[in-house]
Each structure stands twice: as structure tokens, then as C-alpha cells.
Amino acid sequence: MSITVLDNYSAMRRILLAPVADRADLLRSMLEPIRDMYRYNPGEVDLVAVHLETCGFPIDRDEERCLDALETLAAAGAWERMQRAVDNALAVLLEATPGLEVPDITVLLVLGDPGDKHFMGPCQGLTGFGGISGQIVITFWPFPENVERLEATAVHELNHNLRWGPGGVVWNPMTVTVGDHIVGEGLADAFARQLYGDELGPARIGVPHLHDDEVFAKVLTGLDVTGMQNFTAWVHGDPSAERFGLTPVGLPMGAGYAAGNRLVDTYLAATGQTAAQALHADASEIIATTLRHG
Incomplete structure (x- = not known):
């Protein structure tokens, strides 16, 4: 029973700095730990295609904007803060719900697409998906209001994961x-x-x-x-x-x-x-x- 917030800062930086022709394979490798999120989908899932369709950062443009955003997340201690938040939230839920079944959970924080008007506008630079037990993906643009809410965003998705998880x-x-x-x-x-x-x-x-x-x-x-x-x-x-x-x-x-x-x-x-x-x-x-x- 563990929750792992994957520290993919280096992986995203490597993708954004790589030759364009190499980026899809590097991105696919970074996304592999959350492949199980699509276990109910019929047929083989192209992780790169899903990433790009769901507001994930682009691999053919906006490199400088994304690299700057990545440094903003790193400076904010995003991954460490989210790990502490989900660990604390789990302790609160275990105390409140005796016998709660908790699977191993993988959390992936991914930069969003600054060129996607819907993501940056109506979605306010944030989407999350925690409804499939054991997997959480948060797609994120570090607007100051979102950086303030890193912890709250993580525990919101954790709540989904355990509400619709084993025994829930x-x-x-x-x-x-x-x-x-x-x-x-x-x-x-x-x-x-x-x-x-x-x-x-x-x-x-x-x-x-x-x-x-x-x-x-x-x-x-x-x-x-x-x-x-x-x-x-x-x-x-x-x-x-x-x-x-x-x-x-x-x-x-x-x-x-x-x-x-x-x-x-x-x-x-x-x-x-x-x-x-x-x-x-x-x-x-x-x-x-x-x-x-x-």
C-alpha cells in the first residue's frame, strides 16, 4: 500500500530539449507507468496520442514556454508538496474510514499545452483524472492560482481514486x-x-x-x-x-x-x-x- 508521485521533472525536460524526431518515444516511455489507467479501453492504447488529445504538453512547439513552466513547478517544489499532501490525506482517510482498501497508487503530474485555448481558458490550466483505481494523472499549467492549489488538487484526485477503488x-x-x-x-x-x-x-x-x-x-x-x-x-x-x-x-x-x-x-x-x-x-x-x- 503506497502512493508514489512520480518525479518526472527530468523526463519532461529531456523530452522538451530532445530533437523533435525523438520526443514521441521519450514521451511514451515517461507515460508507461500509467498505462494501466487505460486497462478498460478496447484494443491497444497509444499513450502519446492520448496525452496530446487530453491537453498534455506539445512535442513540436512551445518548447521555451514549457521549459519555463517546468522550472516554475520545480522551484515551487511541486512533486515534493504533492507527495506530502497525498500521504497526509491517506492518513486522514484511513482514520476516518476503518478498513479502507488502498491499492498501490501512481500519480503523474504532467505539463499542459499552453497553446490549447480551452485548457488555458475555461479549464484554467488544470485537468485531473483519478477515477481509475491505482492511477492518477494531473495535467497542469503553473498559473499562480494553480501552484497555490497543488496539494488540494492532488487530494481531490486521491479522493476519487479511493471512492471508486476496491471496496468502494x-x-x-x-x-x-x-x-x-x-x-x-x-x-x-x-x-x-x-x-x-x-x-x-x-x-x-x-x-x-x-x-x-x-x-x-x-x-x-x-x-x-x-x-x-x-x-x-x-x-x-x-x-x-x-x-x-x-x-x-x-x-x-x-x-x-x-x-x-x-x-x-x-x-x-x-x-x-x-x-x-x-x-x-x-x-x-x-x-x-x-x-x-x-
Whole structure:
């Protein structure tokens, strides 16, 4: 049982300084430790293609911008800070959830693409994926606000990894709902807030809409929506849906995160639990409790 934040500073620097023709192979080698993240994908996965499709740093341009950003991360002690954060977060979760099953977890922090307008704009230079047990990837641009939130970002993804990990909540692609996803984001944010406070804890994309009753009411109408292709619009908002060629539903960026925070906060207040204690709480119970008290 261990969490390893891979120190890939040198690997990224080597890629960015290498001849362009050599970069894909070097990048593939750097990404190999998280190949297991794609174990449910049909067929062989091209790690380099996935990296480039998911806002990862480019391998044919913007070298100087990326090298400068890499030095910013190194100067901030990014890898050491994230390792301390996840180790501390795990201790808190183990104390709050006796018998918690914890697999070995690999965390990869990857520079994002400064030329990607969606990533640098609506996503605010940050995406994370921690939903596949044992693997976490955080794609990151070191805006000052993001560097401040390195720890909170890491523990948000760790919360996902252990909520949907062994012995936790089952994510069944055939039956999972928007509500399940939104509650998961709310719980992860609540856990980050438990550890790092209300200023640094919540995911930045949801903050503008935390108190928007109209957005909250609209998200509530989609909680029972199934089909994971529909989740992007309801959880991340129309800008992300449009980016990926999906149908928008009339929601701003981060709407589902904001709604998830409100759902979870009402539940935690009603039950007296901490976010850590609610790691495996049933989404339908959280939603029902909120609607009773709302």
C-alpha cells in the first residue's frame, strides 16, 4: 500500500530539449507507468496520442514556454508538496474510514499545452483524472492560482481514486448517472476543503457558480441522466461539451462541481460527518438528504 508521485521533472525536460524526431518515444516511455489507467479501453492504447488529445504538453512547439513552466513547478517544489499532501490525506482517510482498501497508487503530474485555448481558458490550466483505481494523472499549467492549489488538487484526485477503488463505490458505466458523478466531485472538493480550507480547497472551475441558485436548479434537473457521453455538459459545462463535439445543455463551465459542493455540504451538515467519513457515502442518499433539507 503506497502512493508514489512520480518525479518526472527530468523526463519532461529531456523530452522538451530532445530533437523533435525523438520526443514521441521519450514521451511514451515517461507515460508507461500509467498505462494501466487505460486497462478498460478496447484494443491497444497509444499513450502519446492520448496525452496530446487530453491537453498534455506539445512535442513540436512551445518548447521555451514549457521549459519555463517546468522550472516554475520545480522551484515551487511541486512533486515534493504533492507527495506530502497525498500521504497526509491517506492518513486522514484511513482514520476516518476503518478498513479502507488502498491499492498501490501512481500519480503523474504532467505539463499542459499552453497553446490549447480551452485548457488555458475555461479549464484554467488544470485537468485531473483519478477515477481509475491505482492511477492518477494531473495535467497542469503553473498559473499562480494553480501552484497555490497543488496539494488540494492532488487530494481531490486521491479522493476519487479511493471512492471508486476496491471496496468502494462501484462505477457501472451502464447505470451510472450524472448525479453519481456530480456527488463524487462534491465529495472530492469537500475533502480538499477539509484539509486546505474554503479558499484553496474547491476546484477553481466551480467557484464562480457556488452560490448561483439558477445553475444549481438546472443541474438538479439532470441528476438522473445516464450515458457517460452526456456527463461532460452536465458536470463540466457547455464549453467542454462543445470542445469535444457533444451536445450542450445550457450550463456554464464547472456547473456540476458547484452543484456537487452544495449537495455534499447539505448532506454533511445534516449527518454531522466529515468529508473523509463520507468517502463511500451513497450518492442517492446524499441527493435525497439534500432535497429533504433544501
